[in-house]
Every structure is written in structure tokens, then in C-alpha cells.
Amino acid sequence: MQTLLPKRTAKAAPDLPSPSLPWRPLRISLDGSLLVSCRLGGRTVVGMLDTGAAATIVDPRHAPPPPCGAGDRISLRSDWGVRDLRSAPPLRLGLADRTLAATRPIVADLSDLQAVTGEPVGLIVGQDILAQGVFAFDFAAQKFAFLAGVPAMSSRWRRVELFAGAEGRVCLDVRIDGGTRTSAVFDLGSNSPVMMALDFARRRGLMCDRPTSSTATATLAGPQIGRAFTLASVSLGGFTVASPPADAFARWSHAQVPVNLGFPIFRRFDLALDLAGGALWLAPSSNPVEAFQRERSGLGLAYLGDRLRVMHVASNSPAALGGWREGEEITAVDGGRVDQGYFTSGLAAWRNRRPGTAVELGGPWGSRRLVLADFY
Numbered sequence: 455m456q457t458l459l460p461k462r463t464a465k466a467a468p469d470l471p472s473p474s475l476p477w478r479p480l481r482i483s484l485d486g487s488l489l490v491s492c493r494l495g496g497r498t499v500v501g502m503l504d505t506g507a508a509a510t511i512v513d514p515r516h517a518p519p520p521p522c523g524a525g526d527r528i529s530l531r532s533d534w535g536v537r538d539l540r541s542a543p544p545l546r547l548g549l550a551d552r553t554l555a556a557t558r559p560i561v562a563d564l565s566d567l568q569a570v571t572g573e574p575v576g577l578i579v580g581q582d583i584l585a586q587g588v589f590a591f592d593f594a595a596q597k598f599a600f601l602a603g604v605p606a607m608s609s610r611w612r613r614v615e616l617f618a619g620a621e622g623r624v625c626l627d628v629r630i631d632g633g634t635r636t637s638a639v640f641d642l643g644s645n646s647p648v649m650m651a652l653d654f655a656r657r658r659g660l661m662c663d664r665p666t667s668s669t670a671t672a673t674l675a676g677p678q679i680g681r682a683f684t685l686a687s688v689s690l691g692g693f694t695v696a697s698p699p700a701d702a703f704a705r706w707s708h709a710q711v712p713v714n715l716g717f718p719i720f721r722r723f724d725l726a727l728d729l730a731g732g733a734l735w736l737a738p739s740s741n742p743v744e745a746f747q748r749e750r751s752g753l754g755l756a757y758l759g760d761r762l763r764v765m766h767v768a769s770n771s772p773a774a775l776g777g778w779r780e781g782e783e784i785t786a787v788d789g790g791r792v793d794q795g796y797f798t799s800g801l802a803a804w805r806n807r808r809p810g811t812a813v814e815l816g817g818p819w820g821s822r823r824l825v826l827a828d829f830y
Contacts, residue, residue, distance in 0.1 A: 475590060475599040478550045482596055483571040484802050486645035486717050486747070490598070492577065493548025499576035501549070502567065504643025505729070506714070507580035508622030510545065510556040513564040516576045517542045547583060550600040554586050572757060572797025578643065581624065585729040593721050594741035604728055607735055611726075614691040614734040616640060619711045626734065628713060629689040633658055637711045638690075640734065644716030646671065647698040647746055648688060651706035652681065654713070660685065661702070667830040669701045670754040670766035678703055682768065682830045688719060691736045695719055699746055699830070718746055750826035751805040751813070753778060761785045761792050761817075771829045776822070786816030 481489040492501040494516055545556040559582075567575040588601040607613075619625035619637060628638045630648075649671075655661055661683050669682040680703035688695045698719060706712065721743055726735040752771020755762040762784040767773050785792050787804050796802050804813050811826045 475601070475605075476550065477592070477595075477597040477599050480591070480593075480596050480598040481573075482593065482721075483573055484797055484800075485571055486721070487567075487571045487573075487575075488642055488717065489571070489573055489575070490549065490579070492579070494545065494577065500573050501547075501577050501579045502571070502575050502643060503584070504578045504580055504641070505584060505624050505727070506639060506641035506643045507578050509582050510547070510559045510580040511562050511564065511578040512542055512545065512559050513576050514561055517559070517561045518545070547577075547579075549579070549583065550598075552587065552600055554583050556580075556582050558582070568757070572802065581622065581729060584727065588731075589727045591725045591727070592740075593723075593725070594739050594743070604731065604733075605726060607726070611735045611737045612691040612693065614736060616729070616732045616734055620708045623708075623711060624729065625711055626690060626715075628715065629687075630658065630713065631660060631686045632689070636713055638713035638715045639711055641714050642717050642720065644714060645718065646701050646714075646716045647718040648685060648700040649680075649714040649716070650700060650702050651709065651712040652702040652704045653706075654709075655681070655683075655700075655702040660700070665770070665830050667752070667771055668766070668769045671701065671703075677765065678705060679766070680704070684830060688715065690715070690719075691734075693723070693736060693738075695722060697746065699748060747806050748828065749805050750807065750809060750811075750828060751824055752829060753805065755784070755805075757792075757796060757802075758783075759794065768829070772824055772827050776824055782817065782819075784815050784817050786814075788814050789816075 479491070483489055488503040490501050490503060492499045495518065497516070499516055540561050542559045542561045545559050547554050547556055564575050564578065588604055590599040590601060590605065614626050617625050619639065624640045625637045626640050627635050629635055661681065664683050667682045669680050671678050671680070680701045682699065682701050685698050685700045686696070688698055723736040723739055750772070752768035752773035753764055754766030754768070756765050764778060764780050764782045767778050767780060787801055790801050807826055809827050813824050813826065815822050815824055
């Protein structure tokens with residue numbers, strides 16, 4: 455398999471996770487984004503770690519001006535299509551106790567991420583930065599360590615080979631529902647456990663005899679509508695993850711890599727990442743997470759600061775059965791106002807409460823009751 459960069463040599467280090475490592479805080483947002491504090495141009499900026507991004511992406515608010523007018527126009531390809539953006543001058547990015555270089559960053563409006571994470575994300579830390587060291591993650595304790603070399607690994611760790619896919623993707627081999635091996639993107643920047651091409655799901659019969667619904671996801675190419683269902687299992691590196699939710703999309707550019715594995719899959723492990731060496735190490739988490747977080751209202755929402763706007767109503771969901779429509783707005787949840795503390799207060803977790811929970815939603819139309827349920 456083709457590795458991403460020349461391999462590193464292993465260096466002696468304590469088995470992970472070890473208190474002697476240089477751990478730094480890692481915040482996991484309610485939606486499952488990995489957020490770190492970065493230094494950029496003398497300012498502290500919220501960065502989102504994303505192995506699915508080939509290059510670091512910076513919001514125009516934080517991008518240095520190009521030396522001669524507008525930056526070069528570039529085309530960013532994804533599973534959803536192509537978007538024209540512009541390049542930025544090289545950046546010096548402070549992360550942990552290191553100063554790292556992004557030689558060809560991309561400028562893109564990241565304001566949509568605030569509607570999802572509730573955080574003022576200023577840049578997406580891509581593979582160009584992540585390949586400049588070894589990253590160790592203890593997701594249960596919400597911390598990470600940036601290491602100069604590969605730690606020594608005990609027998610509890612399994613090595614997973616990473617290889618380069620189309621358009622700068624970092625890929626690994628997986629088995630879906632116990633089927634034949636297939637390539638999947640390793641994408642810590644995705645909050646969906648599993649995404650895949652709709653024709654792949656149909657060929658493998660993955661939606662047969664299972665409840666399905668619709669889903670909407672935000673991408674750099676705009677919102678995409680797909681099918682939502684639940685898999686039996688995903689297997690990688692000798693481990694099996696049971697019952698992950700999955701989304702399948704008709705618009706998928708690269709058939710040779712038909713699956714995308716997101717952070718909710720990898721959250722179940724302690725993890726060490728050596729992008730330059732083409733290796734990922736997984737070990738059972740010291741504090742295993744509970745079942746996958748599931749959305750049980752059927753409302754796809756955009757956070758607008760003082761209200762929520764309905765962007766999608768999932769088919770066969772409680773919201774669909776209750777007559778909800780796109781464009782409606784919510785200003786209160788169980789009497790709590792939607793405001794700047796919507797995420798930090800935990801109020802935003804209402805859609806993930808237990809099945810059968812009744813939620814009172816307020817808006818310009820008054821109050822409406824919605825009973826949560828599993829619907830896919």
C-alpha cells in the first residue's frame with residue numbers, strides 16, 4: 455500500500471495513555487467536532503482537527519492578505535463535487551508547544567461550522583499540519599499529545615495501515631456488516647459515524663429489511679440529502695464496532711473509496727496517528743463510551759444565535775409525523791431560551807434524549823410538543 459510520506463522510525467516512549475506525555479486539552483463539541491486552541495498571527499483561534507482535509511483551511515477573518523491582490527484560485531474536490539476557493543500565503547500555526555507550517559492553506563468561509571458546533575471555528579487543521587508529528591488521543595479524558603516520534607506500543611494496540619486515496623484522502627481497509635474488504639476514508643472531521651455512496655449501499659443490500667429515513671448534511675459544496683439507516687457492524691484493525699448509524703448519498707464522486715468513517719467510530723478507542731508513516735494505532739478505550747448518539751426528533755436545524763431554523767425534516771420521523779416544515783423557527787426548548795449559551799448549557803442535546811421523551815418547543819406560533827423516538 456502507498457503510504458502518505460516516508461516512514462518514521464519508532465522511538466521509545468511510554469505506552470499510551472501515559473501521564474508523562476505532554477498532554478494538552480482537547481474539546482469535543484456536542485456534535486462531535488475535535489476542537490483545539492491554536493495560535494495564528496498573535497491571536498488565539500479555535501481550530502478543528504480534520505484528517506479529511508488535505509490542506510489547512512482558514513476563515514477569511516484570520517487569513518493574511520495575499521501579497522498581490524486575490525490569492526490563486528483553486529478547485530477543492532470532495533465526494534460532493536467541486537468548489538472554487540482561493541489559496542492563502544503560507545501560515546505559521548502554533549499548536550501545543552510547536553510552531554508548524556501550512557505552506558499552501560485554503561481560504562474558505564467557515565461560518566456554517568458555528569451553526570453546528572456552537573464554536574467560532576477559525577480554521578480547519580488539515581493533513582499538512584497533522585503530518586508534521588505523531589498525535590496521541592485520549593478521547594475519554596478529552597486530551598491530546600503532539601509527539602516528535604512514534605511511541606512504543608504494548609500488545610493491546612493494533613496497527614492499521616493508512617494509504618493515499620484519490621484527491622488527497624487518507625484511507626484504510628474496513629468490512630461493513632461482515633462483507634468483503636473495502637476502502638474507507640479516515641475522517642476525524644466528520645461527525646457522522648459512517649457515510650457511503652448510495653449505489654454501494656444498494657449493491658451490498660445494506661438497507662434491505664431495515665428502517666430508513668432521510669438525512670441532511672452540510673458540506674463545502676452545500677447541503678446534501680441522503681438516506682439514513684443503521685448498520686449491523688463496522689470492522690477495522692481486528693476490532694468490531696456494533697450498530698453504527700449510517701448515511702448514504704447518491705452524489706458521491708469516487709466509487710473506488712465508497713465509505714467514509716467519522717469520529718464517532720474512532721471515539722471508541724485510544725488512538726495514535728502517524729500520518730507521515732502511514733499508520734494508525736487503535737486500542738480499546740480505557741473508558742468506553744455508551745451507544746452511538748442518535749438524533750431522535752427528525753429535525754435538521756441551523757443555529758442562528760437566538761433561534762433555530764428547520765433546514766430538513768427527516769422522513770418517517772416524529773417531526774414528519776407532527777407536521778413540521780422546513781423554514782419554521784424554534785426560540786425555546788422546554789422553556790429554555792435559545793441564545794448564545796444554547797450549546798455550552800447542554801440545551802442543544804435535547805434531540806438526543808431517550809426515546810419517549812416529550813419536548814416542548816416554542817416559537818412564533820406558540821408551543822408544540824414533540825415526542826422523541828428511534829426512527830431508523
